[in-house]
Structure formats: structure tokens, C-alpha cells
Amino acid sequence: MSERGRYRSKSHRAARFVAQQLLLKPTVWALVDVTVHGKERLRHLEDPYIVVANHSSHLDSPLIIGALPRRLSRQLATGAAADYWYGKFWKSASTGLFFNTFPVERGRGLRGRGSKARGLAGHLLNDGVPLLIFPEGTRSRTGAMGSFKPGTAALCISRNVPCLPIALVGASLAMPTGKTLPVKGRPKVHVVFGEPMWATPGESAHEFSDRIAARIRELHDEVAAQSELPLMSDYEQAAIAAKAADQTAPANPAEPTDDEPTQQSDEEKGPQQ
Template sequence: MTSPNRYTSRGHAGLRFLAQRGLMKPFIWSLTSVQVYGRENMDDLQPPYIVVANHASHLDAPLVMGSLPTKQARYLATNAAADYFSGIRWQLTRLFFNAFPVDRTGVRGRNRITKDLLDAGIPLLLFPEGTRSMSGEMGAFKPGAAALSIGQGVPCLPVAIAGAYDAMPKGANWVKKGRPPVTINIGRPMSAEPDEDAVAFSERLAKEVRALTDEAMERRERADRARGKID
């Protein structure tokens, strides 16, 4: 069983701050051209909460963590597949992403870990599609994040990631040259309506992330047009 103690540790948080803000963010931002919108939507948001985002690239987690205000990202934890990360790779993943292991052969362990972390006040970053998109198009959201939100009584924060698939699609070993544009669009916190079940709430979250993605693309096009990059 994963203990929440490491995830709430100030010492670990300090090391993670150096890893994320001193190494990871400058590195990722040097490879891509990142624009972030909607940080003000987190001004009154207090942990714990669940960040839900679309997923199409290995860039997604570092982009989201680097885009959130430092205070909000300090203890943010995300899941990582236990069958994919091991050894030194797992140690680095845990350091940079405050990651907790998930056994993709089942969901029992994940549910227990995520509930314990939320109970300890740790915000989570989850990708409800369950895996990276093969095409860049957002897939259906599985209801697990919505069910967790309802069961634990915590809000969800919808976040759209636009451009990460073009920058580094699934199967690519490195980011494309030329600092490809990526836009992060942070929405307003959302909670389930009275009598709204996990499936319905999950569908509403997915609809909001799609809308935020469309808005992000429009903002990027307007910015590029203003700089004369497109006609």
C-alpha cells in the first residue's frame, strides 16, 4: 500500500520544486512554445481537487504541472503505470511528477490510493481517457475520475492541452524541431449536480475539456495572426 506521507512531505515537496521548476519546466518550455490561459480560475480553489485533462502525448503531465501556479502544483500528484515505469525510471518519475503507481491490470489499488491521497489533502492529476490518443482526437472519458470526485466530495478542474500531439505524438521519441506551439487552457472548477451520476458528470467534464480545447486553438490562431505568422 502506498502511504500518503511521502506525498505530503515538505522535504519531498522542496526537492520536487527544484526538479519541476528548476529543470523540467525550463527544459520543456525550451522545446515548445507554450501559452497558458485561465490561471485565474484557480484563485479561490483549495485542495484537494482533481485536475482532469485530455491525453495525447508524454508532454501532457509536465505541461500541466508547469502551467499551474507554483502553489497549486507543489503537492499535485499524478498516476503512472506500474508496468511501464520501474527502477531508476520510476524514481525519476516519482521525483518529477509526485507519481503514485497504478496497476493497469485492475482498478482496486488505484481507487484506494487516490482516495487516501485526497483524504490527505493532495490534489490529483488524472487523464480520464485512460491512455494517450493515437490520433490526437480526444476520446471518451471513463467515469472513474468523476466517480472519485463525487465519492470524495472534491471538485474537478478541467484542463485542455492543445498542440501536444502535434509536438510529440504517441510513438515519437522526441519533440519535433522548431518549438511547436502548445496551448494550455484552464477552466473553472466543476462539481457534480445534485443527483448527477458519475457517467453523466464524466460526459459533462469531457464536453467542457473539448470546449476549452477549441477555445485554446482559437486563441493560438489569433495570437499567431497578430504576430503575422498566418494570413
């Protein structure tokens, strides 16, 4: 089987169905209280397309895959950092099973596989495989949404495919950075589907990327306000306050911390998850 063939393989799809629908989704749905909004907006969406969402928790990819109708998630391929997830076989095999991952270059390349990783996203779209990409490139430590890199919007434009914007609400509170499991008590999280978006004639990748980010923020805040969860501005203000407190606090290297390491931190690693 070719490198790209496995993404549409029936046998791989069957194994992924077991992993995702019979293992991953029931586990996540048992640990958090999930509400899905806007499924009616997906009626006319067909492969290929690119899912774009805010990224603040390890719950993000499982929530998206579990919330999508099966007809849209069965071939969905998730971008994963090539230099981390594809360095060892057991890592690439496990994430490939659960998330149908494809390698994404992060500038440092991948030993022996850089040429295969480069451009693969575009080839998969040409093959009809939909993609899940987090344009922030890394998980937010604060819940605030970072700036979107324009590469995903550029893919939508070059391959003439729609972007499916998704807002994830409450995920960073349900499973904050540094936690290996969601907090106790089945915290509430929301998956909010927007209408598929297309680039307009003459719109640049930067402009389309900014428009996608603005729509995701809007979707997030609409549901957050209804659910009495923090708005994006609340996360941003809390992040500013925390940064100011860190700058004024005396250094204490002996004080224990639950922060993740900053060098090759797992918030950079993927499956962009």
C-alpha cells in the same frame, strides 16, 4: 515515513521543486512555445482537487505541472500505471521525483503491491493531496479525444472535491506519438484552464464524466480556433481517413514503421503520460 506520508513530505517537496521548476519546466518551455490561458479561473481553487485533461502527448504532464501556479502544483500527484512504472525501482523513483506519481491499477495488478495501489487515490484526496488523472486512460495516437472513463468523476463525487478541467491544444502536433523530443522550431502549444467543476446533486459519475469531457472539448476548440490549430473534429476526421486508408492499403510486413508496439505500448504506461 508511511507510504502516503511522502506525498506531503517537505523534503520530497523540496527535491521535486528542483526537479520540476529548475529542470523540467525550463527544458520543456525552451523546446515549445507555451501560452497559458485562464489562470484567473484558479483564484479560489484549493487542495484537494483533481486535474482532468485530454491526453495526446508525452508533453501533457510537464505542461500541466509547469502551467499551474506553484501553490497548486507543489503537492500534485500524478497517476501512473502500476504494472509498468512500479515494476522496477528506478522507474518508480524517477517518475516519483518529477511527477510525484501514485500507482493506478489497470486490471492486471502489480506484483506484491496490488493491495497498496488499490484505493490509494481516494486516500490521497482524504489527506489533502490533489491529483492529476487522464480519464482516457492512454495517450491518443491521433490527437482526437477518446471517451472518458467515469472513475475519476466518481472520485470527485465520493470525496466531494472539484474537478479542474484543462484543455491541451497543439501538444499532439508538437510531440506526436513515437517521438522522443518535440519537433524542431518551438511549436506553439496552449494550456487552457477551465472553471473548477463540481458534480450537481444526484448527478451520476457517468453524467459528470461526460460533462467534464464536453467542457474540455469546448475549451480546446475555443483556443484552437483562435490559434489556427486543428479542432477536435479535425483530428477525428483525420483519424477516420487514416483508418480507411490502412484498411485499403496492401499489407507489407517489410515496410518500416515508426509506430509504437501495440503490446504494452508506452502510450498505456503513464505517468499517464
